Amino acid sequence: MNTTIAILKELFPAASHGRILLVGGSVRDHLLGRASSDIDLAVSLDATELTACGFRKLEPRSIGPIWFRHDQTFGSIEATQLPDLRTALAEDLARRDFTVNAMAMTLDGELIDPLGGRLDLEQRRLTVCSPRSFSDDPLRIFRAFRFEADGWLLPPESEALIRERDWQQPLSLLPVERFSREMLKALGATQPERFFARMLQFNVGRGYLPELFAMPAIPAGPLQHHPEGDLFSHAILVLQRVAERTCDPLARFCALFHDIGKLDTAPANYPRHHGHEDTGFDLARSLCERLRLPSAYRTALAWTSRLHGLLNRWGELRDSTALKTAQQAVKARIGEILPLVSAADKPGGPFAWQEWERAVRIATMTTVAMGIDDARLKGMAPGKRPDFILQRRVEILRDECGGKTG
């Protein structure tokens, strides 16, 4: 058994254990033997008892006051205060998204499962708690896709509820961060591509990711290089290949949208996409800003878009261009992501990992390690300094191995 119940038993005095229930996703995770990052409780403790256990009160919500406690060992614990615990609980559970997320458990391990969540959990099935589940909160559609990306199954009745109406208008009223949070969780899932494929299949979420919806109609490139055909299939393929190598959502995100610049190609130029690496730079930034993603996403995607092709033309690059590419990648913190994406973009291509790693190592060297002292740089016009540093790096590369190709 995992430690959630043990943690709670230790945190609360024994006399209060009968007035505490574990609820929602925490119960699901407990039954699956996984530790939850956040623990959700329903309690009928009074303010004094909660304060004594280190909780503080948050802004009141509709169902009952919420108390919160953060602990370095336990993570965050949220407790909804329900004076009439069992009665209010039934209402709370019925208002949740899926039956697997609508169970409660006493600290003695007794399961409270009015909606049959246990059976659904055994079958990894996402049955909605009520036919109104998606109308009550349309964001749950993306939660369903996110769970599917982790291997859960959406039964036909739940699917039918998604298909039964157009969600664009109600979704436009929700804060975009809620979508982004689910998307980032999906990117860390076992089959991240499923989340995005489902968005297209159900035609839901176009307002959040118009770029994704544009991809199927755009050729990825000349057919001899891109037998997969369209840009969406190519993006999914690259995402899958990168996902085999890393669980990092940022790397996977960069994989999916590395060719975002191709969305700006004039159809008359299809199937070629000259200059897409540069147009992608700005499109990447606007996508990340629209979704209010952390700034690391904006920087990483913009530079992945701009630089990914260079790695696959590595053999043609001058030493100085190769080192500049590595410098830019290091600055954008994609020294590890970029080669993964480039290699997945052109498997079996000419790109050489060891040479990239060498270039990154030299690009990361400080001026001191390159034998340049500050006095020398200070004596130089500011515009000359980067050139001088790059020149020194090229010398090191050539001293070490006669050039980037060794």
Ligand SMILES: Nc1ccn([C@@H]2O[C@H](COP(=O)(O)OP(=O)(O)OP(=O)(O)O)[C@@H](O)[C@H]2O)c(=O)n1
């Ligand atoms: N739109 C939502 C969001 C959440 N919940 C309920 O609130 C719980 C907690 O949600 P959240 O903190 O987002 O995490 P989980 O869904 O548990 O998923 P994970 O732990 O994987 O983040 C869920 O289990 C579910 O019961 C819901 O009914 N509808």
